[in-house]
Amino acid sequence: MRFIAKQGNGGYHLSQAHTNPPQTHQQATSRWSSFGHKTSVMQYLLDEQYQLCCYSELRADQEGLGYHVEHVENKSQNPPRTFDYSNLAASALHSSNDLPTFKAQGHEVFGGHAQGKKPACDINRFVSCHQPDCRRFFAYLSDGRVVPSQALNPQERDRAQYTIDTLNLNSPYLITRRSQWWNELDALFQEHKAKGWSLADLAAIDLIPTNSRLSRFFSLTRQFFGQIAEQTLQQHAPELV
Numbered sequence: 001m002r003f004i005a006k007q008g009n010g011g012y013h014l015s016q017a018h019t020n021p022p023q024t025h026q027q028a029t030s031r032w033s034s035f036g037h038k039t040s041v042m043q044y045l046l047d048e049q050y051q052l053c054c055y056s057e058l059r060a061d062q063e064g065l066g067y068h069v070e071h072v073e074n075k076s077q078n079p080p081r082t083f084d085y086s087n088l089a090a091s092a093l094h095s096s097n098d099l100p101t102f103k104a105q106g107h108e109v110f111g112g113h114a115q116g117k118k119p120a121c122d123i124n125r126f127v128s129c130h131q132p133d134c135r136r137f138f139a140y141l142s143d144g145r146v147v148p149s150q151a152l153n154p155q156e157r158d159r160a161q162y163t164i165d166t167l168n169l170n171s172p173y174l175i176t177r178r179s180q181w182w183n184e185l186d187a188l189f190q191e192h193k194a195k196g197w198s199l200a201d202l203a204a205i206d207l208i209p210t211n212s213r214l215s216r217f218f219s220l221t222r223q224f225f226g227q228i229a230e231q232t233l234q235q236h237a238p239e240l241v
Helices: 012-018 025-034 038-048 099-104 154-167 172-195 199-207 218-225 227-236
Strands: 068-071 088-091 138-140 146-148
Touching (some): 038 068, 038 088, 172 199, 172 218, 199 227, 218 227
Antiparallel strands (some): 068 088
C-alpha cells in the first residue's frame, strides 16, 4: 500500500457539501447518492494517486476496469466524514460498470467493495492509505501474495493482517496479477544483470511517473528493486519516497 498525500479539498462542490455534513447514516447515504460532482472529485483523487487504486495499487484502466470514490472510513460509521476530502480515495472497482461483470466472471471482489469493508471496520486496526507509514506494514511475495511485514511487532502484524483480510487483498485475481508482474520484473532483472545493462534504468521505467501515471503495483516494484529503487526515487522522484 502506497501512502497517498492529500492535495487540496476535492473542489468547490465537495468543499461546500462538507460545510454542512450529514449527521446520520440515512442522511449520508441520501446526500452522497444525489451528489452530482463525483466525476470531478474522482479526477482529483486519481491525479494525486498517479492513477493507482488506493488499496491494491492496480491500474484499473489497464485492466479494462474503473474506479469508485471510496470512503476510507465508511459513511455508515462516521456520517460527518461523507464529504471530507481527507477521507476519500479512488478504489477499483466501478460500482455499477464493473461489479456485476466481475462477479459474473467468478472473481472475488476486493478493495473498497470487499465484503469485509462493507460493515463498519475497526478504524483503529485498519491501516489506511492516508497513513504516512502505511507501506511498512506489508510485504510482497513472488507467488503474488501480500503478507504482514516481518519487521512488525505483534500488534502491528495484527493490523496488517486485519487490513489484508478486510480488503481481500489476497483475492485470486490480485494474486494472479501480482505474480505475473513479479515474474515480468524478475525476467527483465535477470536479463539486464546477465548482459551488464543498467538495473537503475530498469527500475526507473516502473518507478518514475510517466504523464503523471505510475505503473501498477508500485510498492511491489519498490520492494523488488530494494536499494536500487530507493536511490532511483531519491534522484528522480523524491516526492514518492
